[in-house]
Amino acid sequence: xxxxxxxxxxxxxxxxxxxxxxxxxxxxxxxxxxxxxxxxxxxxxxxxxxxxxxxxxxxxxxxxxxxxxxxxxxxxxxxxxxxxxxxxxxxxxxxxxxxxxxxxxxxxxxxxxxxxxxxxxxxxxxxxxxxxxxxxxxxxxxxxxxxxxxxxxxxxxxxxxxxxxxxxxxxxxxxxxxxxxxxxxxxxxxxxxxxxxxxxxxxxxxxxxxxxxxxxxxxxxxxxxxxxxxxxxxxxxxxxxxxxxxxxxxxxxxxxxxxxxxxxxxxxxxxxxxxxxxxxxxxxxxxxxxxxxxxxxxxxxxxxxxxxxxxxxxxxxxxxxxxxxxxxxxxxxxxxxxxxxxxxxxxxxxxxxxxxxxxxxxxxxxxxxxxxxxxxxxxxxxxxxxxxxxxxxxxxxxxxxxxxxxxxxxxxxxxxxxxxxxxxxxxxxxxxxxxxxxxxxxxxxxxxxxxxxxxxxxxxxxxxxxxxxxxxxxxxxxxxxxxxxxxxxxxxxxxxxxxxxxxxx
Amino acid sequence: xxxxxxxxxxxxxxxxxxxxxxxxxxxxxxxxxxxxxxxxxxxxxxxxxxxxxxxxxxxxxxxxxxxxxxxxxxxxxxxxxxxxxxxxxxxxxxxxxxxxxxxxxxxxxxxxxxxxxxxxxxxxxxxxxxxxxxxxxxxxxxxxxxxxxxxxxxxxxxxxxxxxxxxxxxxxxxxxxxxxxxxxxxxxxxxxxxxxxxxxxxxxxxxxxxxxxxxxxxxxxxxxxxxxxxxxxxxxxxxxxxxxxxxxxxxxxxxxxxxxxxxxxxxxxxxxxxxxxxxxxxxxxxxxxxxxxxxxxxxxxxxxxxxxxxxxxxxxxxxxxxxx
Ligand SMILES: Nc1ncnc2c1ncn2[C@@H]1O[C@H](COP(=O)(O)OP(=O)(O)OP(=O)(O)O)[C@@H](O)[C@H]1O
Ligand SMILES: [Mg+2]
Numbered sequence: 057x058x059x060x061x062x063x064x065x066x067x068x069x070x071x072x073x074x075x076x077x078x079x080x081x082x083x084x085x086x087x088x089x090x091x092x093x094x095x096x097x098x099x100x101x102x103x104x105x106x107x108x109x110x111x112x113x114x115x116x117x118x119x120x121x122x123x124x125x126x127x128x129x130x131x132x133x134x135x136x137x138x139x140x141x142x143x144x145x146x147x148x149x150x151x152x153x154x155x156x157x158x159x160x161x162x163x164x165x166x167x168x169x170x171x172x173x174x175x176x177x178x179x180x181x182x183x184x185x186x187x188x189x190x191x192x193x194x195x196x197x198x199x200x201x202x203x204x205x206x207x208x209x210x211x212x213x214x215x216x217x218x219x220x221x222x223x224x225x226x227x228x229x230x231x232x233x234x235x236x237x238x239x240x241x242x243x244x245x246x247x248x249x250x251x252x253x254x255x256x257x258x259x260x261x262x263x264x265x266x267x268x269x270x271x272x273x274x275x276x277x278x279x280x281x282x283x284x285x286x287x288x289x290x291x292x293x294x295x296x297x298x299x300x301x302x303x304x305x306x307x308x309x310x311x312x313x314x315x316x317x318x319x320x321x322x323x324x325x326x327x328x329x330x331x332x333x334x335x336x337x338x339x340x341x342x343x344x345x346x347x348x349x350x351x352x353x354x355x356x357x358x359x360x361x362x363x364x365x366x367x368x369x370x371x372x373x374x375x376x377x378x379x380x381x382x383x384x385x386x387x388x389x390x391x392x393x394x395x396x397x398x399x400x401x402x403x404x405x406x407x408x409x410x411x412x413x414x415x416x417x418x419x420x421x422x423x424x425x426x427x428x429x430x431x432x433x434x435x436x437x438x439x440x441x442x443x444x445x446x447x448x449x450x451x452x453x454x455x456x457x458x459x460x461x462x463x464x465x466x467x468x469x470x471x472x473x474x475x476x477x478x479x480x481x482x483x484x485x486x487x488x489x490x491x492x493x494x495x496x497x498x499x500x501x502x503x504x505x506x507x508x509x510x511x512x513x514x515x516x517x518x519x520x521x522x523x524x525x526x527x528x529x530x531x532x533x534x535x536x537x538x539x540x541x542x543x544x545x546x547x548x549x550x551x552x553x554x555x556x557x558x559x560x561x
Numbered sequence: 562x563x564x565x566x567x568x569x570x571x572x573x574x575x576x577x578x579x580x581x582x583x584x585x586x587x588x589x590x591x592x593x594x595x596x597x598x599x600x601x602x603x604x605x606x607x608x609x610x611x612x613x614x615x616x617x618x619x620x621x622x623x624x625x626x627x628x629x630x631x632x633x634x635x636x637x638x639x640x641x642x643x644x645x646x647x648x649x650x651x652x653x654x655x656x657x658x659x660x661x662x663x664x665x666x667x668x669x670x671x672x673x674x675x676x677x678x679x680x681x682x683x684x685x686x687x688x689x690x691x692x693x694x695x696x697x698x699x700x701x702x703x704x705x706x707x708x709x710x711x712x713x714x715x716x717x718x719x720x721x722x723x724x725x726x727x728x729x730x731x732x733x734x735x736x737x738x739x740x741x742x743x744x745x746x747x748x749x750x751x752x753x754x755x756x757x758x759x760x761x762x763x764x765x766x767x768x769x770x771x772x773x774x775x776x777x778x779x780x781x782x783x784x785x786x787x788x789x790x791x792x793x794x795x796x797x798x799x800x801x802x803x804x805x806x807x808x809x810x811x812x813x814x815x816x817x818x819x820x821x822x823x824x825x826x827x828x829x830x831x832x833x834x835x836x837x838x839x840x841x842x843x844x845x846x847x848x849x850x851x852x853x854x855x856x857x858x859x860x861x862x863x864x865x866x867x868x869x870x871x872x873x874x875x876x877x878x879x880x881x882x883x884x885x
Contacts, residue, residue, distance in 0.1 A: 408830060417759065
């Protein structure tokens, strides 16, 4: 009773341990979170951040340790109990029900009823739209969720959580799918709610975000408590990063000495009705071309149309000066083009299958002896990528569903590296990836172009685009507004064109 | 959920990752039970009898496994069995050549499988609907070409396939083991096998990984058709006659074997080993209940309970694994 001067923390973890199949995800973690703060949980992929949050919300049960809320010990066994304690969560994994509408999802289990006990859709729809407006998006409450993009679904998740008026809010990488303007709106709401006394637990791998929104932080590494940062705005980013990765990190964007050669890939007059209008682009040997632009500006669609995953109405594609016929992804891969999709759960992974299965899947022809698959070769290849990309897993036989988000991303990355194509299109390649692994990925991109390949990177993170691309194509409403050279490009210029500003700007 | 339940579950799920091992335990229990309570169960001749009975179903179920793993279903199997028997019987009777008869049976099964596959893959109507349609069309066709009468087959060598023995083991047993082995190798050791699992697991990812999804769906239905044809050859040879009404509701028996064997009806997971175990379980239950002297209606009840029980266990296991 000596610490009377300090207020009781709203959430306190004491000695939390959790193991999965003998792998320690959390090892004796203790930390306190004060009321009204935005407390960040920081750590590498697989550090145990999401697991800790899942224990707080009752998805998992801790093997050891206690949780206190407002000083009272609690036993949280399921999500419902967490909700009763006014804990709201946006998980890293989408938890929406695909075939229900936006309104049905948001009001699931607490539907508003009218006087005679029927569903009051009017009120529910109105409230949906209201919340959407606060986040700066137009929500159509009656559309089914499976028709929405990853970003839109993420927004629905956030609305769903906020609309329950929680006192403690957990945001696990809420912005990984959002654009800058949506992030701004989200942060505005967070700050508003913070003033009303709501406490936030915030997980992100983006240092700029943490600096903007966070007050304090806890760093985890390999499931262990490493450090508490009381005032995050005062401490240098380098210092935070060194806590996270356990060593000072040199260059965020490593330089490269790739020689830029002749044009190896070209797209002419690519159009998709209502989505893309007359896209032209060239890609040279040794070059990294960035696709920048707002969400829905046609970046991903261009990639998909090139890859044959989206039917184009017009346009021709050339590889080494020769026109190639791409009817579907199989043709694209055959001609040496690969595409890493932005939505790793729906389009990149087989979540029910293990790491090994996923990594070799696009390149099975490479590990054939006679007509049978060479399992030894498979093991050799996958172990190689596991080491190269530092995939944190007890074994390459681990089902990918059970990997941390960042490690899942690395598995998809490995899959396309193994495909060994000439042109790589990476759609948000570092989404959900920790700071240390990010530079690894940049290094891999550098290696690829140094070996004479060409890479297209689609990214919503402007520093990333500016840091690794030789040229930047800025998309606006289904066309390329302009292409900027790395030397002359700035965040402001990119935003200017992305918002539809004219060329003189 | 308490902690011990979690730990147990993890060992459980680790074991069950080897597809089909889940069905081994019930099989063992049934075998032990019948060995204790009946005198004649554990005799060589009875075991051979059981395996011979399991042959037709298990060959069909092998094909069904492929289709179900893609996330589809093949309800036309029973009807196709009858059609294959009939076309094969006609051929053998008119040419006197049993090999030609076998080839015609396989062609018949392949054509129906191909049509099922093409419509499901390209027109994208649900497999349930398409193969339900085929079930009726093929049955009707069979009744029409036979004029609803049975076609007897007179061919001594052909009889050997269904009735003969090699080293004291019925020849149908060799056939179902060979078909099973081939199917196992395709599923577990070839690219096509992985594509079939992939389609049932996540079609979007499969497509974006460069797989020709349609072509592989068709392969699964084609394989199902061919398996049914082989089952038909065994069946025809054993009875020496093709009945146009043969094989009714055999597809349900095949589906039962597949799901008891641990293949997920939602697709993406499962395997041949489990299916063969499932088919043997059903055959043993039939046989065992006869030996115990209970009526055949009772067999139906037990088979039904086993289906629901086996799949319930599977679903509960999955739910535990998810909430872990
Ligand atoms: N259900 C599960 N079964 C087995 N292992 C699991 C399960 N959930 C998590 N793990 C393992 O626990 C460790 C911690 O995972 P967690 O998801 O908490 O990481 P994280 O810090 O959120 O990482 P990321 O930044 O990549 O999201 C990882 O090694 C992961 O593979
Ligand atoms: Mg996480």
